[in-house]
Amino acid sequence: MRVLVTGGAGFIGSNLCDYLISRGDYVSVIDNLSTGSLDNIAQLQDNPRFQYVIDTILNRKAMESLVQQCDVIVHLAAAVGVKYVIENPLSSIETNICGTEIALNLANKYKKKILIASTSEVYGKHMHAPLKEDDNLIYGPPSTIRWSYAAAKLVDEFTSIAYHRTKKLRVVIFRCFNTIGPRQTGLYGMVVPRFIQQALRDEPITVFGNGEQTRTFTYVADVVEAMCRLMECEDAVGEVVNIGGAEEISMLKLAERVKAIVGSRSEIVLIPYDQVYGKDFEDMMRRVPSSQKLKSLIDFVPQTPLDEVLEKTVEYFRSRIT
């Protein structure tokens, strides 16, 4: 199979490329390296079944020639990370709405199957758990710019469903919950790589807010497995599906867990949100997925234990310290 991975030099994308190449597929990547890096795909560059283009998904011509050559598109390219979106509000909306529209439009033109990456952020400010795909969505006002990421991804979901219903486009939308593992960077607001790097340097581990907000974390290899099974699953076409982990943990407990695994002398400190993101910031206090739909579609749910993933990720960052 020939797979086009947009955002393939990013964290999830590069792990997906490794997997696809290892099972014998042909892989093309388009990435503008805004948050991804060539390092992430360096191990693939001499493989004759791998090619990459450094360009933006907003370049319709570049996208068109790649879409024509592939059998299936996995659309991962996006402006990602709370910090990145707050610092780049306009270009983030442009990438996340117009870029996805280009990918969907070309998939429809050339009749290619497409998987669209959405996010657990679309659920907004829920306090109940677990979150099911047909739950209502609760957002804050547009002056709180973080919601633009959720709203843009929701527009992507609506557009995907509209293409499916009106043009019969074969599209699958998956909502990733916090995904972690090797190659994730801490530069744009991702909590686990930031905690690990702070712990490895014995610097204060900075927990934002009161630390009681909870998340689940999914190992990137589990997410890759789920995506590849969804790619093959005809019943998933036209559907929105959660991909997320099971173990709910507060950020304060996560900091303690990381500190213990690293064996760090770091102190854990609480930092008010406004000192990190300015005023007008709201966090989501809880985010736990229902995996029922995923299980019924592909008979797989992510279950690598959090400690195991943290250990692998610590190992990755340790190996990069010279």
Ligand SMILES: NC(=O)c1ccc[n+]([C@@H]2O[C@H](COP(=O)([O-])OP(=O)(O)OC[C@H]3O[C@@H](n4cnc5c(N)ncnc54)[C@H](O)[C@@H]3O)[C@@H](O)[C@H]2O)c1
């Ligand atoms: N990592 C998570 O926890 C998580 C959670 C929910 C959803 N997602 C979704 O998964 C996808 C992949 O995220 P990730 O965690 O790998 O982030 P990432 O930042 O590592 O990957 C995104 C990639 O897209 C590229 N990109 C951004 N704008 C582009 C553009 N205009 N043209 C071409 N390439 C562009 C970046 O350079 C990067 O390589 C995203 O769509 C994201 O919204 C991720």
